[in-house]
């Protein structure tokens with residue numbers, strides 16, 4: 112293996128005449144740079160894998176020759192990734208290549224190109240991590256200097272990428288609380304497109320730090336060249352696409368510098384978050400499958416482990432987490448075959464018991480009024496019923512009505528000399544995670560729980576507030592602009608400590624729903640709460656968008672009550688189940704309000720999910736019919752890596768008599784494979800015509816199956832909804 116690595120390293124740095132090339136490769140892609148010693152680091156190419164000969168001749172083919180990390184000052188009109196004020200006030204930076212270092216292991220080859228300013232002792236290392244088994248290259252920078260006084264970093268993007276103009280379309284994700292990850296697609300026109308976040312704590316309610324560039328016109332699911340990019344950061348970000356007079360769109364991605372000028376001390380290293388890039392010629396689907404594989408194998412905590420089927424108490428009882436109700440829910444989910452019960456908000460507070468959202472955050476002791484036998488009583492109850500126990504916390508926050516705030520009023524973010532602006536419940540405040548003692552406190556919230564109740568299997572980590580006050584009591588006056596960055600460094604350091612001690616604990620990143628769906632935090636979390644909106648119809652749209660970068664194994668998707676608590680829509684249980692089963696299945700309702708028949712339907716679905724779980728959670732996703740096309744149907748499927756099993760989902764999205772719904776063609780199957788069809792979650796009196804029949808992958812992919820658009824049920828149960836889940840198993 113060592114020999115192979117050495118050979119590979121020789122190929123990473125190739126020479127073409129005088130100009131030294133750096134050639135970064137993944138199985139099917141190449142990123143090519145020109146890095147002449149003492150010269151400028153230039154971007155040459157990113158796309159389909161190049162042969163050695165093409166890589167050598169590429170500079171003479173014409174094309175992009177922009178600086179790979181443009182710095183401000185000596186080429187003022189061009190957009191830049193870096194802009195600094197040197198210690199003596201000089202605003203210009205000119206970077207030249209000092210050298211290239213390469214490091215390789217079984218997972219990836221990391222190449223660091225060291226740049227130095229021509230005048231100042233100011234350095235930038237441009238870093239690339241090219242994965243060996245998956246087509247992802249991560250890129251970031253490391254900025255440092257030895258100047259006599261601090262250097263001000265005004266702009267410090269993680270990466271820059273020029274994209275050749277043509278008919279390039281951008282796919283991005285926007286939204287709001289309870290309507291996260293809506294997909295937007297638009298052609299890139301001259302001017303500046305900015306996607307940004309300024310929340311301070313959460314960063315994916317209103318927009319996402321992931322985008323897809325479709326290089327061959329309007330985005331297609333299965334065809335066309337695409338470049339996908341995901342900024343791996345949990346804090347404020349800014350993505351800029353500057354379409355200027357050149358032949359290129361200029362893409363910059365990094366931390367949002369607004370109100371965050373960084374005063375870099377001599378000898379300090381400033382590391383920007385990584386931008387993960389992929390290139391695919393299989394359209395939007397190729398992009399997702401690559402990101403999902405990379406995520407499961409290298410990014411997401413415990414990404415290849417199956418996730419348990421759970422019941423969460425929130426929509427069932429809200430703050431009313433009384434012991435009897437908790438025990439009843441434990442028994443109910445165990446009875447339906449579930450594997451985990453999660454007690455949500457409401458269980459804590461001694462002096463100030465948590466009855467509403469106005470008090471108690473910070474006081475992580477059990478409310479013995481509600482839970483006389485304590486958490487240990489519930490852990491014990493879960494054990495007796497043969498399931499695991501999980502618990503909700505919101506450790507980065509406090510309420511002004513809490514013992515924590517009374518004891519440590521200086522631990523919260525607050526502008527000096529100003530009234531505190533408060534958030535949720537009119538009393539919520541954000542802890543100052545720049546402060547090492549606060550970091551210790553947050554770590555201890557988890558550590559104490561796990562020490563006292565080592566059987567806790569799952570923690571839902573919530574964050575329900577933005578930063579509303581710019582001011583860190585911990586940071587010095589001239590470091591106040593570091594607040595947002597220091598907060599996320601503090602958070603990451605706490606997460607690292609937790610993961611070092613509790614690697615197997617399942618942790619969910621929740622932030623008023625889908626506020627923390629990002630690859631900055633996911634290395635520490637097993638999954639995310641996709642949205643506070645559990646309405647099955649709206650979930651189809653939100654989960655569609657989310658699936659463009661995030662795999663089903665991480666996408667929590669719960670069966671909730673009807674009418675839905677957010678949209679008030681009445682949706683039959685069958686449809687709610689069929690949607691929830693396309694992600695990480697869970698339940699979030701009060702089972703005691705369900706009929707025996709409903710419980711049976713859920714129990715059957717849970718049993719079926721256990722069977723298909725490996726395919727859904729570890730398989731390749733093929734989106735088949737987009738809800739955004741508004742053709743009346745949405746459909747997707749997961750296919751096992753061996754292509755011997757697949758799960759097909761079909762949801763009717765609108766209802767008109769005798770309407771013409773499209774017949775959905777499948778994808779991702781082995782054309783020669785012969786697949787037996789089995790319907791899951793069946794409610795119809797008669798089986799489907801194709802039940803138990805065998806079709807070749809070729810047929811299913813060319814034609815698909817004709818599915819009835821209503822269910823054959825007794826009159827009182829008829830309604831406008833229809834959905835199907837089909838399990839395909841290859842006959843050997």
Ligand code: DGJ
Nearest residue numbers: 425455456621623624643
């Ligand atoms: C917001 C979360 O998204 C909900 O699921 C729930 O945990 C509440 N917070 C609890 O306050």
